[in-house]
Amino acid sequence: MTIKTPLHRHANMSHPATDRPVLLIDADATLSNLHACLGERLDAVLKYLDLMACIHLPDHAEHDINTISTIARILVQDVSDVFRVIEQRRFDILD
Known part of the structure; x- marks a missing residue:
């Protein structure tokens, strides 16, 4: 028999594509690990958007532009x- 325990230390991530969250954030992770996670994603999206700003997409590439926007x-x-x-x-902490 499996006992389900609540995941108090996990915070839900936003999931506009699903009814229920499937990815969680470890709310008890160290601030340095949370910062590293933020830094990695923010750096990736900035580099990605810089790359996209330098590329010429033909006018008929609406699907490509939608994909780029979704990833960002x-x-x-x-x-x-x-x-x-x-x-x-x-x-x-302040409370």
Whole structure:
């Protein structure tokens, strides 16, 4: 028999594509690990958008532009979700 325990130390990530969260953030991770996660994603999306800004996409490449936008949105949403966890921890300390 499997006993399900609540995941109090995990925070949900945003999931506009699903009804229920499937990815979680370890809310108890060290601030340096959370910062590293943010840094990696933010650096990746900035490099990606810089690359996209330098490429010429023909006018008929609407599908490509939608894909680029979706990838950037997902990475920025990840960053926002981890920032939310850091902010919540800060407010928990102040309370």
